[in-house]
Amino acid sequence: MRSLILIVCLPAVLAAQDARQIVVRAVEMDRKDAEIARNYTFLQREVDSDLDSSGKPKKTQIRTFDVTLQEGSPYRRLVARNDQPLSPAEQKQEEEKLQKGIEQRRKETQAQRDSRIADWRRRQERQREPLRELPDAFDFRLNGEEALNGGEVYVIDGTPKPGYKPRSVSTSFLPKVKLRLWIDKRDYQWVKVEMESLDTITFGGFLVRLAKGGHLMMEQTRVNGEVWLPKHVTLEASARLILVKGFHKSLDFTFSDYKKFQTDSRIVSTEPIAK
Numbered sequence: 001m002r003s004l005i006l007i008v009c010l011p012a013v014l015a016a017q018d019a020r021q022i023v024v025r026a027v028e029m030d031r032k033d034a035e036i037a038r039n040y041t042f043l044q045r046e047v048d049s050d051l052d053s054s055g056k057p058k059k060t061q062i063r064t065f066d067v068t069l070q071e072g073s074p075y076r077r078l079v080a081r082n083d084q085p086l087s088p089a090e091q092k093q094e095e096e097k098l099q100k101g102i103e104q105r106r107k108e109t110q111a112q113r114d115s116r117i118a119d120w121r122r123r124q125e126r127q128r129e130p131l132r133e134l135p136d137a138f139d140f141r142l143n144g145e146e147a148l149n150g151g152e153v154y155v156i157d158g159t160p161k162p163g164y165k166p167r168s169v170s171t172s173f174l175p176k177v178k179l180r181l182w183i184d185k186r187d188y189q190w191v192k193v194e195m196e197s198l199d200t201i202t203f204g205g206f207l208v209r210l211a212k213g214g215h216l217m218m219e220q221t222r223v224n225g226e227v228w229l230p231k232h233v234t235l236e237a238s239a240r241l242i243l244v245k246g247f248h249k250s251l252d253f254t255f256s257d258y259k260k261f262q263t264d265s266r267i268v269s270t271e272p273i274a275k
Contacts, residue, residue: 019140019156023181025188027132029228033189034128036227038121040258041068044076045083047252051236057250069261070098071105072113073120129170131190137164137174145185149221153182153191160198173201173210189228193218197237211238211246223258230255 045064049057064080078094080086086094108116138158145154158179166172176199182192197214214237221231233253238246 019142043257045254049250051248156181
């Protein structure tokens with residue numbers, strides 16, 4: 001009887017084990033890509049929408065930034081509003097801000113420069129902490145395979161592991177979300193992640209409360225055949241600031257025009273985006 005139970009349960013056990021190993025490998029590949037990713041500049045388009053009770057936009061702001069590396073860390077320069085080039089006056093203002101920022105960085109002592117770059121890298125690491133903690137925080141199930149964005153992917157569902165204790169403030173939300181991962185079968189990189197909140201999530205010592213049902217989607221793409229980088233991120237959620245009326249927002253981020261940065265170059269062009 002015991003042997004029969006083992007035979008019946010073994011496929012499910014192996015599938016769960018295989019799913020977790022796929023996720024572990026994807027996390028490790030992302031860790032290796034992190035250093036290469038720091039050498040890329042890009043355009044970042046941000047769409048910030050306030051939604052009404054039916055989920056339709058009632059106010060939208062669109063901004064596009066040129067994100068370049070200046071003296072060892074990123075600099076975001078506004079280059080468009082609502083998908084239109086900046087006015088000559090605003091373009092000049094952004095150019096002056098850029099040049100002032102570069103000048104300030106070049107005047108830094110070595111200790112100040114090291115501190116600035118280290119602070120940027122720490123922020124990057126904090127952003128990656130939730131991904132690094134996924135293998136321990138969730139129970140995984142392989143939900144099949146499919147074609148996505150020109151490649152073959154594993155589809156893996158994750159549910160919070162009962163009793164799991166997050167290791168940091170930035171991962172404290174993990175027990176309150178479920179997720180689905182699409183992981184490239186060739187590169188073992190995550191191609192897409194969808195996450196949904198199962199309960200109210202509190203940030204900043206109860207200053208911000210994110211309601212149940214919030215949805216986050218992230219996509220990556222292969223760049224130059226050497227690294228996977230962000231392609232698209234969307235977030236829709238209802239939230240409430242303490243003592244402030246709640247709000248319903250949609251955020252959409254698109255990343256494009258990746259270029260590998262050469263350490264001996266300066267990217268300071270302020271040409272408007274062609275329409």
